[in-house]
Amino acid sequence: MVSSGSKRSKIDLYAKVLEVITHYPEGVRITRLSYGVGVPVDRLKSLVEMLCSFGLVRKSGSDGEIYYGATARGLEFLDIYWKMKGFLEEFEEGKRDY
Amino acid sequence: MPDLNIKPGETATLDRVEGELRVGSRARIRAANGRSVVVSRGVYFEGSVEVDCDFSCESMKLEGRGYGSGGNIIVTGNLTVQGAADIDASLEVGGDLKAERTEVGGHLKAKNVSSRLVRVGGHMVAKGTLEAEGVDVGGHLTVTEGVKLGSLRVGGHVKIGGGVISGKIQVRGHLETTSKLEFGELELFGHVRLPAGSKGNVLIAFGRAEFLGDAYCRAMQARGTVKVAGDYSGESAEVSGKLEVLGSLNATKKLEIGGVAEVGQQVKCESISVFGRLEADSALVTEAEIDGEVKISRYLKGRSILVGRGSTIAGSIVGEQVEIGKTQNSLAHWAGELARIGRMTEVQDVYGIVVRIGPYSRARRIFAESVEMDNGSIADQVVYTKDLKLPSSCYLGKPPIKMTTLPEFPG
Numbered sequence: 001m002v003s004s005g006s007k008r009s010k011i012d013l014y015a016k017v018l019e020v021i022t023h024y025p026e027g028v029r030i031t032r033l034s035y036g037v038g039v040p041v042d043r044l045k046s047l048v049e050m051l052c053s054f055g056l057v058r059k060s061g062s063d064g065e066i067y068y069g070a071t072a073r074g075l076e077f078l079d080i081y082w083k084m085k086g087f088l089e090e091f092e093e094g095k096r097d098y
Numbered sequence: 099m100p101d102l103n104i105k106p107g108e109t110a111t112l113d114r115v116e117g118e119l120r121v122g123s124r125a126r127i128r129a130a131n132g133r134s135v136v137v138s139r140g141v142y143f144e145g146s147v148e149v150d151c152d153f154s155c156e157s158m159k160l161e162g163r164g165y166g167s168g169g170n171i172i173v174t175g176n177l178t179v180q181g182a183a184d185i186d187a188s189l190e191v192g193g194d195l196k197a198e199r200t201e202v203g204g205h206l207k208a209k210n211v212s213s214r215l216v217r218v219g220g221h222m223v224a225k226g227t228l229e230a231e232g233v234d235v236g237g238h239l240t241v242t243e244g245v246k247l248g249s250l251r252v253g254g255h256v257k258i259g260g261g262v263i264s265g266k267i268q269v270r271g272h273l274e275t276t277s278k279l280e281f282g283e284l285e286l287f288g289h290v291r292l293p294a295g296s297k298g299n300v301l302i303a304f305g306r307a308e309f310l311g312d313a314y315c316r317a318m319q320a321r322g323t324v325k326v327a328g329d330y331s332g333e334s335a336e337v338s339g340k341l342e343v344l345g346s347l348n349a350t351k352k353l354e355i356g357g358v359a360e361v362g363q364q365v366k367c368e369s370i371s372v373f374g375r376l377e378a379d380s381a382l383v384t385e386a387e388i389d390g391e392v393k394i395s396r397y398l399k400g401r402s403i404l405v406g407r408g409s410t411i412a413g414s415i416v417g418e419q420v421e422i423g424k425t426q427n428s429l430a431h432w433a434g435e436l437a438r439i440g441r442m443t444e445v446q447d448v449y450g451i452v453v454r455i456g457p458y459s460r461a462r463r464i465f466a467e468s469v470e471m472d473n474g475s476i477a478d479q480v481v482y483t484k485d486l487k488l489p490s491s492c493y494l495g496k497p498p499i500k501m502t503t504l505p506e507f508p509g
Contacts (some may be wrong), residue, residue, distance in 0.1 A: 019270065031203075032186050033219070034166075035164075035203035083287060090290075
């Protein structure tokens, strides 16, 4: 589930990985990505491979280096994720007012 | 081949380095003159390095081994890079950072930052000002003082001390500014609170935007919620979510309301389309197309007012050409139309030059030069000065009255 609180769910982690990837339209190496996401490389690799299998991230390579980029489906997921997060936060705030 | 090599773990005292410098992991650099070290060409860091002075070089690079393996660069003084600072891990500058291009994979901290382009994968903190053509931050951005930016894109939250962002701003999280902000195009998914005096070109709010005083925005799309604690003015506004304006709303061109708009005082615009709900004290337009609900305390006044089937208007309608319930308008929102099937078009007092009341439409009182009513229409009272066309099956509460002059129109 998209969380509006402090604990990150798996979906939040996928969104974080994708969000950082989208800040590198030319593609990003796994080491650089790991610093942006704040997750060690070995754990990040399995997250990124999962996103590739869902069709949200694509791999490309040159000179033995692998670069990751977001697909159109990945951008669509992010758009929906942020909109849903906005709604959930508003509902939480509405609940507190009552 | 670098011109100078500092071994891992070594502490080097330098002055000016002619050529390239390679620095081993966990090394320290100090200034021989107690102030600064200058490297005439590029610097390559193998891992975490601490620089205990001001540092200047042509370019700077660090390729890390991944998060958790170190590789952070700390410069206690000012850092000046003529070209690109390209650091995989994090960069912390105790003083000011100046560079042509700043690329940091992890976090970036500095005092005042001036760089043509800044891209940070993690979070960025500037305990001073931030000046750049483009800033791109994957995590959160905090700038204690003002900003002067061309474009800004942030994957997390933004907290700044006001300033100018002349181009596009995209913020995934919340945007908080302690002083007024002038912006180009602001697209936000979270919340933003803009102090009084803030103004911009385009606002696209998927989340919640709040103006703490009067607001100016050339074009506004309120897909989420927009609140203005004063008067709102601009060229156009499109509301598919909710717009609340405490004062008046002034659009020099078009106002389109598919969601809900609540305006404390007057709405004034060239043309208005309502296929959601509008509440206001009064509305002054040139053209109005209503296919929803309008609640006006005083009057809705315009040259041409078309009220589609199933719509309801509370408040007086004043127009030159007024049509009530004759057609379904072209901008009818399908969901609203479904809700209005089978509903009577209901309005209150109508004042006009030519007034046409369509089938299954109800008006309270009608005051016009010419009045035309359709089958199934209802009016409590009709007062006219020129023509009256009544079909066989319309209902009038009182017999129609022909007068030489009409009473004064509201507004």
